[in-house]
Amino acid sequence: MSIKYRLAVILIKAFMKLFLGLKIIHPERLRSAKNVIIAANHISANDPPYLGGIFPFEIYFLAKIELFRNKIFGRILQAFNAIPIRRGQADFQALTEVQKRLDQGHAVVIFPEGTRRSNRPKPGIGMLALQAKKDILPILIENSNCFWSCLFRQKRLTFTVGQIIPIADFAAGGKNKENYQRIAGYVLDTIHRLKDER
DSSP: HHHHHOOOOOHHHHHHHHHHEEEEGGGGGTOOOOSSSEEOOOOTHHHHHHHHHHOSOOEEEEEEEGSSSHHHHHHHHHTTTEEEEESSSSOOOHHHHHHHHHHHHHHEEEETTTSSOOOOOOOOHHHHHHTTTOEEEEEEEETTOHHHHHHTSSOEEEEOOOOOOOGGGEEEEEOOHHHHHHHHHHHHHHHHHHGOOO
8 A cells, every 4th residue: 555545544534533423334344355346335426535544455446537637636536546437438448447456456446326316226337347257345335425414423424344245146147238237236236235234
């Protein structure tokens, strides 16, 4: 872990604890997730840095390419492991970069819905998991969009870490759009069911 990344993680985690009442359910499951696809629901623009703040190792993120148009902000994003992706199309350059990071032994965050404005799973996570042959770690994020409620401890920023989803369980379905969508739907359903583990 680079010094700049380590410092950022320390600061973000301190911020979450001090101001947002950080709570992690099943934190022991994070350490076994070094080379997986991390799947989480997406409710706030702060979700990527907050996720980075709870892991004991570096992770990578997919971020919409529009965020990189500002050169200074784009460089900051890249310095903290963001991978630009064009939404609404098959961005093979981004997928190649994700595959590269996974092949290097890293973990990559993908939001199954794609954006905060959607609650429907996109097939991309299924395609990537099958192509890369990587398991999926589901995480439920709650209240990352409720700064003031967390600040006054009416709510708490909560991460519920699920059990690893073995991608081998879906291999028999083949590499096709229907199976990719099936995987994505299962992953998102699993994330939502983590509410029962609070």
